[in-house]
Amino acid sequence: MATTSRATGSAQAATAQAYQATYLAAAQDALRLASRRDRFRPVAVVSFAQSRTVEREDHLNEVEMLMPVVAEALGAAGITKKELGFVCSGSSDYLVGAPFSFVMALDAVGAWPPMRESHVEMDGAFALYEAWTMLQDEDMDTALVYSFGRSSPGDIRRVLAMQLDPYVEAPMWPDHVAIAALQARALVDSGKLSEKEMAEIALRSWHDAMSSPTAQVAREAGLEELLAEDYLVSPLRPHAVAPVGDGAAAVVLAAGEKALELAEHPAWITGIDHRIEPSSLGARDLTVSGSTRLAGIGAGVVSPGADDLGVTGGAAVEIPEVDLAELHAPFAHQEPLIAEALGLDASVRLNPSGGALSANPLMVAGLARIGEAARRVMDGSARVAVAHATSGPCLQQNLVCLLAAEAEAGGAVSGRGA
Amino acid sequence: MSEVTMSDPEVLRAPHVLEFPYSRSVGRDLGAFFTGLVEGRVLGASTRGSPDRVVVPAREYDPITGEDTDGLVEVGPGGVVTAWGWTDHPLEGQPLQRPFAWALVVLDGASNAILHVVDSGSHDAMSTGMRVVARFRDPAARVGSITDIECFVPEGSAPQADRAAGVEPVTVLSTPIRLDYTFSAGIAQSSFLRGLSEGRFLGQRCPRCGQVYVPPRGSCPTDGVPTTDVVELPDTGTVTTYCVVNVPFQGQAIELPYVCAQVLLDGANISFMHLIQGIPADQVRMGLRVRAVWVDRDDLVPSMESVRYFEPTGEPDAPYESYEEYL
Numbered sequence: 001m002a003t004t005s006r007a008t009g010s011a012q013a014a015t016a017q018a019y020q021a022t023y024l025a026a027a028q029d030a031l032r033l034a035s036r037r038d039r040f041r042p043v044a045v046v047s048f049a050q051s052r053t054v055e056r057e058d059h060l061n062e063v064e065m066l067m068p069v070v071a072e073a074l075g076a077a078g079i080t081k082k083e084l085g086f087v088c089s090g091s092s093d094y095l096v097g098a099p100f101s102f103v104m105a106l107d108a109v110g111a112w113p114p115m116r117e118s119h120v121e122m123d124g125a126f127a128l129y130e131a132w133t134m135l136q137d138e139d140m141d142t143a144l145v146y147s148f149g150r151s152s153p154g155d156i157r158r159v160l161a162m163q164l165d166p167y168v169e170a171p172m173w174p175d176h177v178a179i180a181a182l183q184a185r186a187l188v189d190s191g192k193l194s195e196k197e198m199a200e201i202a203l204r205s206w207h208d209a210m211s212s213p214t215a216q217v218a219r220e221a222g223l224e225e226l227l228a229e230d231y232l233v234s235p236l237r238p239h240a241v242a243p244v245g246d247g248a249a250a251v252v253l254a255a256g257e258k259a260l261e262l263a264e265h266p267a268w269i270t271g272i273d274h275r276i277e278p279s280s281l282g283a284r285d286l287t288v289s290g291s292t293r294l295a296g297i298g299a300g301v302v303s304p305g306a307d308d309l310g311v312t313g314g315a316a317v318e319i320p321e322v323d324l325a326e327l328h329a330p331f332a333h334q335e336p337l338i339a340e341a342l343g344l345d346a347s348v349r350l351n352p353s354g355g356a357l358s359a360n361p362l363m364v365a366g367l368a369r370i371g372e373a374a375r376r377v378m379d380g381s382a383r384v385a386v387a388h389a390t391s392g393p394c395l396q397q398n399l400v401c402l403l404a405a406e407a408e409a410g411g412a413v414s415g416r417g418a
Numbered sequence: 419m420s421e422v423t424m425s426d427p428e429v430l431r432a433p434h435v436l437e438f439p440y441s442r443s444v445g446r447d448l449g450a451f452f453t454g455l456v457e458g459r460v461l462g463a464s465t466r467g468s469p470d471r472v473v474v475p476a477r478e479y480d481p482i483t484g485e486d487t488d489g490l491v492e493v494g495p496g497g498v499v500t501a502w503g504w505t506d507h508p509l510e511g512q513p514l515q516r517p518f519a520w521a522l523v524v525l526d527g528a529s530n531a532i533l534h535v536v537d538s539g540s541h542d543a544m545s546t547g548m549r550v551v552a553r554f555r556d557p558a559a560r561v562g563s564i565t566d567i568e569c570f571v572p573e574g575s576a577p578q579a580d581r582a583a584g585v586e587p588v589t590v591l592s593t594p595i596r597l598d599y600t601f602s603a604g605i606a607q608s609s610f611l612r613g614l615s616e617g618r619f620l621g622q623r624c625p626r627c628g629q630v631y632v633p634p635r636g637s638c639p640t641d642g643v644p645t646t647d648v649v650e651l652p653d654t655g656t657v658t659t660y661c662v663v664n665v666p667f668q669g670q671a672i673e674l675p676y677v678c679a680q681v682l683l684d685g686a687n688i689s690f691m692h693l694i695q696g697i698p699a700d701q702v703r704m705g706l707r708v709r710a711v712w713v714d715r716d717d718l719v720p721s722m723e724s725v726r727y728f729e730p731t732g733e734p735d736a737p738y739e740s741y742e743e744y745l
Contacts, residue, residue, distance in 0.1 A: 022483055058431065064636040064644070071642075097597055107635060107638075108642055110639060110642030112639065153600050153602060154600075158597060168533075171564055172513050172534070172535070173510070174512075174520060178503055181520065182503055182520060182521070185501045186500070189501070230506070231504065232505075233504065236503070282531030283531075
């Protein structure tokens with residue numbers, strides 16, 4: 001940056017200062033949330049089902065895609081639709097270009113007699129957050145969360161331009177790969193990541209996906225082969241960008257005693273939080289994920305440390321040892337960025353399912369991260385797992401969920417993030 | 419639906435276009451920003467915070483703190499690239515239709531970057547930290563849009579922008595949106611549509627509750643289970659309810675007044691909307707027995723357009739009890 005003028009440098013420093021002042025208050029707030037988690041009613045994931053992600057699903061409409069997934073999730077939990085206290089879904093009508101397609105999708109559940117229901121125009125993980133909130137009311141004990149995404153009917157690179165500022169960004173039709181490339185460049189320039197490391201993340205993801213029956217891309221490949229690919233938008237090559245695919249997923253949540261009735265080993269949500277950053281790309285530091293960090297603090301996944309301006313707030317939050325993490329990184333460079341924000345070191349197994357680089361049905365992949373992490377807690381292969389979901393350009397909004405075999409948040413204090 | 423294709427033996431597909439001619443009012447500061455672009459300059463807004471910052475594009479608020487801004491400041495037209503990504507394959511609608519770089523550019527005097535593009539000629543000519551300058555369109559071609567800056571170019575390679583004076587303030591931004599889709603009807607609706615092209619109504623029955631749905635969507639909305647039994651229904655039915663349309667509207671194709679009714683086909687458990695003709699509008703009534711009038715055999719298509727309208731059969735009206743459940 002030798003050519004940066006002094007005026008530009010000082011103006012940006014002022015931005016960083018403004019950012020940090022607001023961040024300090026938010027970090028204290030997140031820590032306060034984490035320290036009060038024992039006041040929440042215990043809620044657990046008791047079942048998860050996901051369709052196979054395919055490049056183009058046009059034999060089935062949304063309802064037909066969802067029905068087997070919903071039936072599988074309910075069947076695994078051993079309950080019927082009529083017993084559900086709440087239903088919440090996540091999807092985006094822009095993907096298929098059919099306004100109110102989410103209303104039609106309710107047919108997959110059968111909304112008669114009229115049910116308590118809600119929808120978010122976001123990934124299903126954020127619908128799960130709403131369901132978790134609803135289950136804090138002791139009037140209901142179970143919730144179904146489902147999501148579906150069909151990206152194949154439209155040109156997803158044009159459709160996703162619509163998520164940007166409609167005044168000064170969207171009129172240029174910036175596609176999501178181009179926007180992500182700016183973030184990847186910022187990371188490469190900062191020395192945090194190389195193009196080779198991005199390819200290695202793709203290789204690991206595809207390899208792990210070979211044991212996942214729902215993945216879209218699962219194969220062995222060579223590093224040199226990947227690095228020889230032409231750029232899609234430099235520095236992103238095709239392997240560093242999640243495949244476009246169609247799919248659906250469903251999760252059943254249950255609270256308190258009900259969770260123990262419905263699952264032998266429920267995956268208890270011992271912390272959950274989500275945070276959003278400004279929409280203006282130019283106002284953000286793309287080399288860090290402040291919203292993931294704050295959501296991680298709020299969920300009790302990481303302690304505020306030196307990077308958080310030394311926030312301690314006096315609240316003692318026990319940070320458990322994490323066995324694995326399912327991180328929603330639709331671009332290879334975002335996985336280490338999220339892991340860093342959550343203080344996950346090399347001992348934590350990342351994306352054993354193959355992650356978003358193996359299957360990224362839009363509006364579904366975040367909920368699937370929670371489902372995949374919960375599945376491994378329920379089957380005993382993990383005691384504590386972290387799930388993360390993202391929405392918006394360059395990790396604008398992030399949700400972090402801590403899942404554990406025991407209802408009480410706890411375990412050894414690892415001091416990660418300190 | 420004349421463009422429907424049947425490349426797959428089971429599933430019907432058709433092009434589907436979403437178009438929105440959005441006009442957005444731009445407000446005080448964004449209005450000043452767009453007016454500035456027409457004039458050939460870039461405006462930011464000063465924050466009142468300490469330290470003072472300049473938010474670009476000008477906004478009434480600071481995107482980080484949400485506080486009000488106070489006063490406009492001219493920035494640029496030169497600046498520094500803080501991040502970039504090169505594309506060899508521009509997409510429809512993007513600012514340049516030749517290889518270019520997307521970039522975040524911090525204009526001189528600004529506190530944050532803006533998103534735009536750099537026309538440097540080649541990937542190798544790009545670098546983080548490089549100085550660039552805005553290349554404005556000709557004054558006559560500027561409309562008050564972010565694309566009034568055609569692109570940024572390496573510093574020294576663009577002439578100074580021609581300034582325009584006496585510019586009308588920009589108050590509205592036109593942002594036409596067009597998205598192209600290939601709509602797929604799925605198996606259940608494809609079966610229904612194919613039935614229409616054969617001059618018959620094909621519904622589906624719920625295996626659990628026995629209800630018959632037409633058009634079918636492949637599932638029972640009550641039980642949430644797949645409906646797979648195909649049921650052929652007669653083309654006679656009953657008007658359950660209706661309205662008389664008297665108000666002209668854009669795209670109106672039928673002479674006023676006309677009747678839109680919910681028709682419950684005999685044997686179906688759900689009604690659908692269609693036209694009632696062959697009877698004066700003021701004589702249409704609930705319980706009226708009707709029959710589908712199809713287009714000529716050669717004109718049948720996989721669409722509801724195969725049914726021109728429903729007309730009275732002349733039978734006595736259906737008793738209220740026979741359709742009250744479907745109101």
